[in-house]
């Protein structure tokens with residue numbers, strides 16, 4: 134078929150040496166609905182942009198319409214014949230684009246123009262009395278093959294859509310059926326105690342006693358279809374199946390109930406372990422038990438709302454809990470608009486806006502909607518973020534993990550080779566249709582270009598990212614990409630990537646602030662965001678140095694700019710816990726000459742000390758829901774064998790077995806001791822049992838055993854390796870790790886702020902001034918990156934230009950920035966308050982100037 138297609142295309146090319154059509158095809162593969170990719174000036178580009186200036190599309194449409202005209206003038210087309218149709222006279226290049234529309238219009242024309250349209254040429258092939266070859270329509274064999282652009286995509290090769298059985302040819306009615314004699318079969322040796330089953334459930338062979346074996350009482354066989362009765366049995370009636378109640382989706386799509394969304398995350402129940410007493414277990418039974426318990430522990434232990442956390446560590450859980458949204462969140466108009474562009478119109482969208490404007494909430498709503506869309510094919514949606522913690526917040530993985538590029542330092546060709554060696558990563562690239570990227574401000578521009586190029590190569594599709602729909606969010610006024618330590622090059626933002634503009638159809642600015650209800654506080658933060666902070670705001674922030682009261686019992690989360698400060702604070706908190714300390718030292722291997730240096734900046738610490746009740750963070754992706762950034766509490770310590778035998782769900786172990794039946798506890802202890810001694814000959818190591826709290830409301834318990842981190846050369850050769858628990862202490866967080874969080878009680882020390890956007894990110898985590906303590910605030914520490922300011926200026930200019938254009942031109946906006954500064958949500962009633970408080974002079978500018986300031990002027 135492929136060679137016929139090539140021949141056909143070749144023939145068409147020769148008959149119509151139309152270079153313009155080839156150029157048209159090329160343009161179709163590199164669509165330019167976005168602004169000029171080189172200068173990044175959206176406003177300039179928009180002036181040049183014409184919505185329907187697609188050379189190829191126009192040529193195809195003209196060809197199709199001329200074709201339709203010529204055939205509709207008193208010469209009705211032949212009806213559809215099988216899968217083929219008579220070729221139109223226009224060239225092949227045009228047919229690429231118009232094949233679908235021309236076919237459908239022809240089908241309609243033929244149905245309208247002929248009275249016997251439905252009679253001609255049935256699609257069903259008569260297998261019993263096939264017509265001789267000579268009687269068949271010769272046009273079929275001569276018909277050319279039409280190829281759509283997607284036919285060559287790897288992606289489509291993998292599209293295993295189920296074909297409805299009704300499309301198959303009907304069975305001939307005279308198919309011989311065997312006489313129903315099965316019920317008359319008499320069994321010469323009926324097995325005693327066996328109840329006869331009806332013929333439709335059991336074959337005759339089931340009634341005979343097995344040869345050379347004495348008959349023994351047996352339980353009735355489950356209905357089983359044997360090969361011998363296949364001919365005589367009619368197809369079983371399909372059972373009516375209903376989805377479990379928990380799978381039902383909310384009726385109203387426009388309202389997103391976050392709680393409902395969270396509780397919809399249903400997991401398959403773990404298989405029940407075999408009913409074998411522990412002390413009776415054979416080696417293979419123990420193995421089986423281990424396997425089952427391991428599987429069990431990998432799954433969320435509950436799907437209901439999370440239980441109150443053990444009294445041992447209430448603070449730890451409360452302190453970092455993302456503010457629970459117990460009420461339904463209805464998306465604002467601007468959020469709904471973005472969702473519709475993504476989910477209904479399949480557009481590639483970048484939506485941005487100040488902290489707290491609901492970017493993550495909107496992203497979750499989009500993910501929920503897209504998951505519904507790809508319910509039967511979940512791999513089509515990939516959810517990623519620039520950092521592990523951000524990925525955890527939206528239930529995804531890091532962009533690096535998704536792409537399978539490791540650190541991604543190599544050039545594109547090497548990275549492609551690396552991905553091709555990794556079947557999982559390669560499959561992700563091929564299967565994904567929509568790629569979500571959260572917290573894009575930390576995605577490096579070079580990485581963005583590399584991934585775009587990798588997508589094109591691996592998917593064999595010339596469009597940016599190989600044609601994957603991108604849904605990107607983030608605020609470039611927040612944290613920039615982490616600079617490349619080796620090259621010492623200046624940081625490059627994702628919006629500075631060469632492929633940024635061509636990858637995105639729409640840029641939308643969200644303006645309604647939800648996190649901070651207090652308009653004064655919201656505007657103090659907005660000034661910080663832009664790096665244009667008034668003296669009054671400086672004074673207000675300095676007043677927040679007072680300590681926070683602790684009367685509500687909520688623990689304060691501490692944020693620091695540097696890792697050392699974070700470590701010092703966590704050590705202090707650990708020391709305050711009374712329990713026994715457990716120290717875990719890393720096992721390092723590799724070339725001693727380079728090992729120390731290579732492992733110095735590794736997330737996994739050289740040594741970590743833990744206690745029961747300690748708040749920890751996972752630093753490695755375990756699976757879809759336990760990811761780098763998941764927060765949890767240490768519930769106790771136990772050996773692997775105890776964990777596997779007792780199960781993780783109850784959370785017992787050394788220091789946590791109080792709920793266990795004493796007799797059972799003794800037996801388990803004895804048995805696990807026996808196992809431990811038989812395997813190692815000495816007391817087994819006890820590892821921390823951690824209950825992790827996922828943002829989707831589930832709680833999962835995991836015995837955290839050492840994991841490996843490797844530093845590899847591009848050849849795959851391991852230079853250094855560290856084996857350590859995948860945990861760090863997490864009472865205090867670095868500001869980088871806190872990006873994306875909403876914290877009700879937060880203490881920020883800005884003394885060592887070193888990065889642009891860092892102070893803004895830290896303070897904008899707070900929901901109110903009452904819940905925020907700020908230490909060492911200085912005006913000069915509040916910095917906005919000049920290139921980010923410039924980028925948002927351009928977006929604003931493009932928006933202004935757009936508004937000045939005639940309505941017809943603005944039907945497909947590139948940007949959708951509203952001409953106003955970011956404000957607290959009107960629905961909280963705060964907007965009125967904001968308007969009435971004339972004494973609060975936030976930004977001393979006219980309305981338009983204020984709007985410009987909001988976007989960087």
Ligand SMILES: Nc1ncnc2c1ncn2[C@@H]1O[C@H](COP(=O)(O)OP(=O)(O)OP(=O)(O)O)[C@@H](O)[C@H]1O
Pocket residue numbers: 456458462463464465468486487488489490491492493494495608647648872873874875897
């Ligand atoms: N449509 C909405 N209605 C009510 N509350 C909302 C809405 N959208 C978001 N919120 C609330 O606003 C707060 C901030 O939301 P979110 O974290 O999504 O903001 P963000 O723009 O992602 O912030 P950041 O840039 O700091 O990560 C959350 O507490 C969220 O529940």
